[in-house]
Amino acid sequence: MIFEQLEKCDYEQLIFCQDKNSGLKAIIAIHDTTLGPALGGTRMWTYENEQQAIIDAIRLSRAMTYKAAASGLNLGGGKAVIIGDPNKDKSEELFRAFGRYIQGLNGRYITAEDVGTNEADMDLIHQETAFVTGVSPAFGSGGNPSPVTAYGVYRGMKAAALEAFGSDSLQGKTIAVQGVGNVAYHLCGYLHEEGANLIVTDINPAHVERAVEKYGAQAVGIDEIYSVNCDIFSPCALGGVINDETIPQLKAKVIAGSANNQLQENRHGDKIAELGLVYAPDYVINAGGLINVADELLGYNRERAMKKVETIYDTIHRVFKIAKRDQIPSYLAADRLAEERIASVKRSRNTFLLNERHLLNRGR
Numbered sequence: 577m578i579f580e581q582l583e584k585c586d587y588e589q590l591i592f593c594q595d596k597n598s599g600l601k602a603i604i605a606i607h608d609t610t611l612g613p614a615l616g617g618t619r620m621w622t623y624e625n626e627q628q629a630i631i632d633a634i635r636l637s638r639a640m641t642y643k644a645a646a647s648g649l650n651l652g653g654g655k656a657v658i659i660g661d662p663n664k665d666k667s668e669e670l671f672r673a674f675g676r677y678i679q680g681l682n683g684r685y686i687t688a689e690d691v692g693t694n695e696a697d698m699d700l701i702h703q704e705t706a707f708v709t710g711v712s713p714a715f716g717s718g719g720n721p722s723p724v725t726a727y728g729v730y731r732g733m734k735a736a737a738l739e740a741f742g743s744d745s746l747q748g749k750t751i752a753v754q755g756v757g758n759v760a761y762h763l764c765g766y767l768h769e770e771g772a773n774l775i776v777t778d779i780n781p782a783h784v785e786r787a788v789e790k791y792g793a794q795a796v797g798i799d800e801i802y803s804v805n806c807d808i809f810s811p812c813a814l815g816g817v818i819n820d821e822t823i824p825q826l827k828a829k830v831i832a833g834s835a836n837n838q839l840q841e842n843r844h845g846d847k848i849a850e851l852g853l854v855y856a857p858d859y860v861i862n863a864g865g866l867i868n869v870a871d872e873l874l875g876y877n878r879e880r881a882m883k884k885v886e887t888i889y890d891t892i893h894r895v896f897k898i899a900k901r902d903q904i905p906s907y908l909a910a911d912r913l914a915e916e917r918i919a920s921v922k923r924s925r926n927t928f929l930l931n932e933r934h935l936l937n938r939g940r
């Protein structure tokens with residue numbers, strides 16, 4: 577059953593980590609390491625059952641492969657999930673136990689923040705392994721990547737606006753933001769600064785209040801956000817929100833947000849394309865955080881990272897061009913961009929390279 581699932585999208589490895597003392601139950605999924613080590617965040621979530629956690633880990637890890645490839649990074653795709661309540665179940669023991677499992681993979685997987693984890697958690701993991709990014713700036717890192725992800729989403733949203741409205745200005749545009757957490761709070765800042773009107777929702781009332789007070793956003797109920805009158809719908813909470821129920825409600829012309837795996841199924845990407853909606857593929861527009869933490873591997877330079885994040889505008893534009901050229905929906909165009917890069921790197925490695933583990937090295 578599990579191998580069947582892994583085979584479907586050619587996953588390399590799935591690792592189950594258990595530590596009775598700390599209560600750690602974690603899954604690390606490594607999808608593809610053709611381009612480099614698998615880098616992806618650790619999500620902590622109250623999954624209904626183990627199967628849900630496995631599905632989340634593998635789907636998210638595959639998205640990281642595509643995210644890195646489409647962004648021009650030399651990284652593979654991986655993701656980890658910890659089964660637990662981020663408000664109740666965190667401890668030093670748990671994150672350190674998890675860090676030791678990551679260390680055991682010897683660099684095949686590098687972690688960072690995701691939903692339910694933060695910089696302090698990464699610092700605890702860092703006590704046990706160097707294969708972690710997004711740790712405190714005191715360790716020479718870029719810190720929490722969320723504000724950088726927000727900047728990338730802002731840039732990608734402008735590229736999508738250009739495609740839909742003929743201008744990339746967001747001034748006067750009405751933008752409905754679903755989930756105003758770490759990424760979207762900063763995104764709202766950029767949008768407010770440019771003169772956009774904001775409509776927001778969140779299951780956490782404090783997060784809604786913050787956006788209303790700081791950016792004059794209008795608050796609506798969690799189910800109302802799909803059907804409000806707006807130009808752009810920005811999903812910034814969890815995945816699967818573009819589905820059979822929500823598509824008929826949407827009044828927006830553009831979908832551009834930070835959430836991973838926004839399409840519940842690929843056919844939903846086909847449907848929104850048929851309806852003429854401009855969709856900025858999730859893993860392209862939300863790559864800012866990955867670009868930022870990837871820069872840490874070179875010795876972190878904020879300016880260099882932000883310059884690279886700016887190019888999300890061009891990548892989104894390129895995706896729309898491929899979609900038009902090949903007459904395909906934008907989500908497939910993004911896949912094509914990523915898959916072509918992975919295939920071309922594979923081809924470029926055809927020639928033999930002597931490495932230390934090769935037979936020819938025996939006896940040296």
Ligand SMILES: NC(=O)c1ccc[n+]([C@@H]2O[C@H](COP(=O)([O-])OP(=O)(O)OC[C@H]3O[C@@H](n4cnc5c(N)ncnc54)[C@H](O)[C@@H]3O)[C@@H](O)[C@H]2O)c1
Binds near residue numbers: 689721798813815866
């Ligand atoms: N943080 C990053 O750098 C980064 C990078 C790439 C992608 N993402 C993705 O972007 C999304 C947001 O990430 P984040 O770091 O801001 O997470 P977060 O947990 O800080 O924010 C998510 C927000 O959504 C809210 N929410 C959850 N379910 C909701 C629902 N049904 N309706 C409305 N609101 C709901 C939460 O209360 C929270 O405020 C996630 O899907 C994440 O995987 C994040």
Ligand SMILES: CC(C)C[C@H](N)C(=O)O
Binds near residue numbers: 615862863866869
């Ligand atoms: C910063 C990244 C490594 C992780 C981030 N949560 C993402 O999905 O892209």
